Amino acid sequence: MKSKENPYLQFNDVIEYNGKILFVTNDGVYQNVNNQLKIVSQKENLAKFIKVNKQLFVWSIYGEFYELKKSKLIPQPFNSLVSKRLKNKIINSVIYNDNTFWISTVIGGGIIKIDQKNEEIKTTELQAEYPYYVAQFGKEFISGNNSNPTKKQLAISFKKNPFYIPLAENLSFSKTNVLQLKDGTFIFTRQYEAIRFNSTKIINRVFIEKNIENIYQSTDGKVWFTLNSGGTICFIDGNFNSSSSIRYLGNKTVVSVTEDRKGNMWFGTSGSGVYILKKAIQLTYNPPKIFSTTNAKTEEIESVSILSELPTIDENSKVLRTDVRKNDTIPPVVFINNIKINGTDTTTLNYYELNHNENNLEINISGVFGGKSELQYKYILEGKETHWNYTTNTRMYYTSLDPGNYTFKIFAMSDGGVWSKIPAVITFSINPPLYTSFWFIFSILFLLIAIILVVVFIGNRKAQKRNKLFEEEKRKVLISELHALRSQMNPHFIFNTLSSIQSFITKNSSKDAINYLSKFSKLMRGTLENTQKQKIPIKDEIETLKLYMDLEKLRLNNKFDYNIIVDDEIDVQFEEIPPMLLQPYVENAIWHGISHKTENGTINISFKLENENLLKCEIEDDGVGRKKAMKINKNQQKNKSFGMSITKERLEIINSLKNSKLSVSIIDLEKNKVPKGTRIELFIPLD
C-alpha cells in the first residue's frame, strides 16, 4: 500500500486504534481506508504513536507531542518546554507510565520527565548517569546507560539490580529498542545485535546481518525484527532458532510493525509502502498477500505460515542462533580446518599463492570451546571486505575473487560474549592473469608507442614538407645564383675577342674576320643556350670548348695547340654534365700557364670514365706552373682568375643542389723538380 501523493513515505510507526490502522509517516499521520492510504493530518518529523489510556498521542523526534483527536493533531502545552530541555537532541524513546512521559534521547543526557498530573517537567538521571533509552516493563521501567562509551558493554539497570551486558561493538550513539516478551524476558537491540535477558542475566544473543530497525512480538508469540535493507525476519519465539525463522519483504527497509485484532501483520517501510501479511483463517497453509494501493495487483511473497508448523530454514536467512550459556568467561579458540580451492582440498597452509583462475575458496573452520554450545564467529577477508561478517556457520565461501592480496581473519565468540584472543589467519595472493600483467600491458605499451610513432611521423612529415618547401626555395635561389655566375663568365674575353676580329678587318683579311666572327657568334649562342640548362651533353660542352679555344688561339696568335680526347666508351650525346664547367680551367691554363711561357704550349683535354658513374676530365697544360704564374700575377698586380673563383662557387652550389660529389684536384706537374705545367682533374658524377 502506497500513497498516491507521496510514494516515498517512511512509515515510522503503525498502530491499530479504534479499529483503524493508522500510520506515522515523515509526512504526517495516515490512515488505511479500504486498502487506500489517506492522509489524516500532515506534520513533519513525527516518530511514533504512544497510547495514553484511551488517548492516542504522536511525538516527533524534536519533542513535540500531539494528541490525535477527530483527525486533528492537537499540540500539547508542554511542547516548548520539552524542546528547550532537549537542546536539539533527538528522542530515542518515549514511554508513558504513572501519568508521566519518560523521554530518552539518542545521545543520552538524562531522562526528561513530563508529569501530566502535577504539570511539571524535570530532567532526571534515573539511576544512571547517561541514560539513552528507557522502556516500560509492566509496572517497572528500565533504563540503560553508557557509563563508559569506549567499553563494549551496556549497563542494564532495573530499579534494583543493575548488571552489564557485553556488546559486540563499541557503543556509539545509535537507535536502540527494548521489548519485553510474554515470557517476561527482554530483548535489547542495537545495530545488528539482539540480546535477550531477564533481570539477572543474558539468556541468548543473536546477530543479524542487517541493522535492526524495530522489534515486535505478535500475539502468537512470534518475534519480529524489522531490518534496514533486510526486510523482516520472524522467529517462532525468543530463542531465535534460525531453523525456525522466516523472512519476508526481501531487502526493503522496514521501520515499523504491528498486528491488528485479526492477527494480520502490518509493516511500514521507508519509501516502499505498507505491507500486510494476512493471518491464515484456517489451520492450513495460506500464503500471505501484499497489497499496494498504487496498483490493484497483489504481490505474492514468500510462503508463510503463522501456524505451529513452520517452513524449513530459508537459505537466504543469515539469522544466527545462540543458546544460553552460563558463566562463559573462557575465550574460545578458532582454527582453520581445511581450504578448498576450486572445490579441491588443499594442504592447509598459512600462505597461498594462487593463479588468477584459482579464485574460488571454501574455508572450513573449527571453534573449540569448553561447553557444548554453538559458537558464533566473526570474520573478514581483508582486501575484499571492510566490515566483519557474523555467522555460526563453519564454512565460508569466496567466489570469483579478483587478483590481489588477501588476509582472512576469523574470531570465535562464546555465548557469554567472550571473543577468542587471537584470530585464525590465512593470507593468500591471487596473481593477476598473464594477459593482464604481461600481454595486456604489452599491447597497451605497443599501442602507445604506435600512437607516438604516428604522431612523430606526422610531425616529421610536416617538418619534411616544410623542409621540402624550404629546400625548394633554396634551390631556386641557388639556381638563380648559378645563372648569375655563368653570365659573369665572359666580359673581357668577349671584348678582347671582338678586338681581335676588328684587327682582321683593319688588316683587310675579311675571310678570317668572317670565320672568327661566326665562331664567336656560335660560342655566344652556345653559351646562351647551354647556361639555361642544368645539364648538357658532353658533346655540347666539347663544342663550346673548341670554339672558345679557337678564339683564344686567335688572340694569342696560335701560341698553343689543343687536343680533345674522348674515350670511346663515352656516348657524348647521352652523357650529360653541368654546362660550362671546364671552360674556366681551360681559360686558366691558357692565361696563367701558357701565356707566360716563351715557347708554344699545348693543352690536352681528356674525358674518361673513371667508373660507370664517374667521369674524369683532365685539363693539362705544359705552362709555367702555378707558383710562377702567381708570382707573375702578383708583380703584374693582376686580379686572380675571375673564372676560377666563380667555378669554385659553382661547384659548391651544384654539389648542394644535386647532392652530388663533384670534385676537383689540381696537380702541379714537375720534371726533374722543374715545374712542367699543371693538371686539373675534374671528377663529375654522371647522374
Add this chain to the structure above:
Amino acid sequence: MYKTIIVDDEKGCRDSLENLLKEFPQINIVAIVDSIALAEEAINNLQPQLVFLDIEMPGGTGFELLEKISPINFDIIFTTAYDQYAIKAIKYSALDYLLKPVDPNELTESINRFTSKKHDQNLINDKFKTLLNNISGETTHQKIAIPDGEGLNFIKISDIIRFQSDGSYTYMHTLGHQKPTLISKPIGDYQEMLNNETFVRIHRSHLINLQHVSKYVKGEGGYAVMSDDSKVEVSRRKKSEFIEALSSL
C-alpha cells in the same frame, strides 16, 4: 642559275648575305627586299626558286608570308638571329635555316643541299603545311618530319611512343603501328630535336615520350611500361631525372 630573293629587314644582314652569296655562282640574286609586302610582290612577280627569308621582321614574321603565297613552289632558307621556337618548328618540318651572323661554311652546306635535292612540289607543300601547323597549332598537334626510305613522314609528336637506338639507326614506335619505323639517323638527333618536348633519354638506347608512360616499375633503375605495353629499361643513372620529369609532367 637559281633565281634567289633575300628578305631581311636589317641592312647589315642583307648586305652580309649578299656578299657571302657572291661566292656561289649558281645563285642569282634577283631581288633583295626589306618587308613582307615587298617580298610577296617580288615572289609573285619574279617566281624565284630560292628565298632567304628572315623570320623576325617588323611588318610580320616570315611565316605570315607563307600563308599569303599559294602554292609555294620554291625553296626557303630561313634566317634568324635567335628564335628558339621558330628554329624548333623549322627543324620539325625538315626545312633549312641559317643562324645569323651566317657562317660561310654553313651557308655552303645549305646551298649544296638546295642544289642537290630534287624539286618535289608535294614534299614542299607537306613541309610548309607542317611548319604552319607547328607554328600556329597547339603543342599537342605538333608534327615532326621523319625520313623513311622514300621520303618524309610527318608524324604527330604526341603519337610517338618512343625511340630505340640500333647503332646509328633508330627505331621509332608510334601509336597505332605495331611495327616500328626504322630511321637512318642516330637516336641523339631526336633527343636533340625533341629536347624541349616531353621526351627523356632514359637509357643509352631509349628515348621515350613521357606522355606515353603508363607505369613505372621500381628497381635498380626500374623500367617504364609504355602505352603499347612495351617495357623500357631505365638506366640507373637516369632514374632520378626520369622520375623528376615524370612528376613535373
